[in-house]
Amino acid sequence: MEYIVQTRHLTKTYDEHDVVSDVSMNIKKGEIYGFLGSNGAGKSTIMKLLMNLIKPTSGEIELFGEPIKEHSFDYLKRIGSMIEYPIFYEKLTAWENLELHCEYMGYHNKQAISDALDWVGLTNVEHKRPQDFSLGMRQRLCVARAIITKPELVILDEPINGLDPEGIQSMRRLFQRLNKEYGMTLLISSHIIGEIEQIADTVSMIKQGNLIEETSMASLKEKNTEFFELVTNDPKKASVILHDQLNIENFKLVDGQAIRIFSTEVPHTHISKALILNDIQITSINTKQTTLEEYFIQKIGLNKIKK
Numbered sequence: 264m265e266y267i268v269q270t271r272h273l274t275k276t277y278d279e280h281d282v283v284s285d286v287s288m289n290i291k292k293g294e295i296y297g298f299l300g301s302n303g304a305g306k307s308t309i310m311k312l313l314m315n316l317i318k319p320t321s322g323e324i325e326l327f328g329e330p331i332k333e334h335s336f337d338y339l340k341r342i343g344s345m346i347e348y349p350i351f352y353e354k355l356t357a358w359e360n361l362e363l364h365c366e367y368m369g370y371h372n373k374q375a376i377s378d379a380l381d382w383v384g385l386t387n388v389e390h391k392r393p394q395d396f397s398l399g400m401r402q403r404l405c406v407a408r409a410i411i412t413k414p415e416l417v418i419l420d421e422p423i424n425g426l427d428p429e430g431i432q433s434m435r436r437l438f439q440r441l442n443k444e445y446g447m448t449l450l451i452s453s454h455i456i457g458e459i460e461q462i463a464d465t466v467s468m469i470k471q472g473n474l475i476e477e478t479s480m481a482s483l484k485e486k487n488t489e490f491f492e493l494v495t496n497d498p499k500k501a502s503v504i505l506h507d508q509l510n511i512e513n514f515k516l517v518d519g520q521a522i523r524i525f526s527t528e529v530p531h532t533h534i535s536k537a538l539i540l541n542d543i544q545i546t547s548i549n550t551k552q553t554t555l556e557e558y559f560i561q562k563i564g565l566n567k568i569k570k
């Protein structure tokens with residue numbers, strides 16, 4: 264397996280506080296890798312470490328198979344990035360901003376400027392200045408700048424921020440196209456579960472600087488766990504019976520009402536019988552599945568956000 268990015272025990276400490284803590288991540292060549300985590304989880308800090316904008320407190324980073332050292336900068340030509348807030352030369356036009364970026368990157372190809380503007384849907388405003396752009400337009404211009412040189416690796420921090428639903432959809436299509444047609448590897452961060460779910464091949468869940476889980480989206484989709492959902496007139500008493508009489512430990516009370524039993528190997532006829540014998544009325548007992556969204560919420564405590 265060829266990896267574009269690997270980190271080992273990557274840690275960044277500010278004021279004796281680990282903002283990134285012991286992170287070992289692996290981005291495969293040619294995949295879309297999603298970083299999922301709430302605000303302040305440490306996603307941008309990891310991206311800045313990869314771009315050598317800040318130095319790790321400890322741990323190692325390998326990019327394109329080479330270790331990153333304090334003075335490694337050559338590898339940056341192979342990466343396009345957008346981290347945190349888009350910053351432009353506000354007095355230059357969108358076109359001029361991209362042209363300047365190409366010169367800086369040593370990429371002399373005027374056609375690439377039109378292509379990038381076209382890709383992000385900004386062709387009609389190329390002679391306007393970023394200072395007159397909406398937040399969404401600035402975001403698009405920033406993505407254009409990140410991809411203009413058709414880099415091998417694209418790092419995008421919350422790229423759909425400020426976009427309307429149509430904009431989000433076209434951005435998602437663009438990422439897929441860059442990945443499939445141009446073979447670019449993408450690292451995309453988001454706090455929106457549905458967004459990562461729809462686009463990523465591999466997802467890593469970040470919580471308070473820790474990488475909680477790094478896994479393929481396909482295996483996550485398979486892992487959606489089944490459970491029984493039990494609604495009774497006395498959930499507290501029912502919990503005691505499940506635990507003490509049926510030796511079931513893997514259950515939880517949801518909203519003080521329903522009980523979710525994850526040990527589905529105990530047949531629900533056994534469960535119903537035990538409850539009825541203890542004078543508990545069962546309103547319903549059903550087999551259900553956790554959604555991917557619930558799984559993420561459970562793992563990293565993100566708020567439920569609509570797709």
Ligand SMILES: Nc1ncnc2c1ncn2[C@@H]1O[C@H](COP(=O)(O)OP(=O)(O)OP(=O)(O)O)[C@@H](O)[C@H]1O
Nearest residue numbers: 277278282300301302303304305306307308309421
């Ligand atoms: N230069 C710094 N000095 C001190 N603390 C910092 C610094 N940079 C980041 N932090 C802290 O590190 C934590 C992680 O920040 P980071 O920006 O990486 O999170 P994030 O997951 O990208 O969230 P967001 O989506 O809000 O940008 C935050 O608590 C932030 O306050």
